[in-house]
Amino acid sequence: MAGVLKLARRGINAVLRPAGLELRRAGEWDSDPRGFIPLEATLAEAAAARQSVGDFLDASYNFPGATQEAVDQLAALGAFRGPVETVCEIGPGSGRYLEKVVKICHPARYEIYETAQDWADWLVESYQVLHQPTDGKTLAATPSGSIDLVHAHKVFPSTPTIVTCRYLEEMARVLRAGGKAVFDVMTEPCLDDDTLKQWLATDVHHGAYPAMMPRQYVLDLLGRRGLSLVGSFFVPMKPGRTECFVFAR
DSSP states (O other), rough: HHHHHHHHHHHHHHHHHGGGGOOOOOTTHHHHGGGGOOOOHHHHHHHHTOOOHHHHHHHHSSOOTHHHHHHHHHOOOTOOOSOOOOOEEEETTTTHHHHHHHHHOOEEEEEEOSHHHHHHHHHHHHOOOOOOOSSOOTTTTSSSTOOEEEEEEOOOOGGGHHHHHHHHHHHHHHHHHHHHHHHBBOOGGGGGGGHOOOOOOOSSSSOSSBBOOOOHHHHHHHHHHTTTEEEEEEEETTEEEEEEEEEOO
């Protein structure tokens, strides 16, 4: 029955997508607010603007050039240094970071865990990545100690604390010696009084979003799992920001 319902859902969505609509399970939007970005409409609007999908979404949802600026800072911290043969990305969405990481690292294997099936299908077709079975909380299909770079961007500000902790444990598990873990979370400096006022002035009500993680807790949790902090920097997430970390095993 589950397989029949899945096929039916795909068929219905194939009809709805040209209108920028998509059928989801009740509550699914709350747990994955990025699903609000419709694939077909986004591709059409990016083409009309003569921009790449990533550049179009930066300009529409964040700040122009935000992704490239973050990638440049990651490179300066050595996130892409050394052979990067295997990459795993949690929640690549539209592939803004995926596209740039592939160009820099040229990995032999690039795994993605993505809950939005239409975006996942598009990424597989566009970049020949491997879409792993995604349960929204683990990297169950990825063997331990098999990944050179595991990363997530604008994912953990949308997930509840326990889900984020589970993903951080999974990131530590799949990293091989010398591998890097890259992710951003909303830490205490990202929610000062002025920024809090800006968030309170919005109409945000997407489940846990935006979720805050204590900075020291993140450092301690990954430290106990054999990872050391390389460095961090702040990246914009309207109307505030998040802190992006680079850890190494």
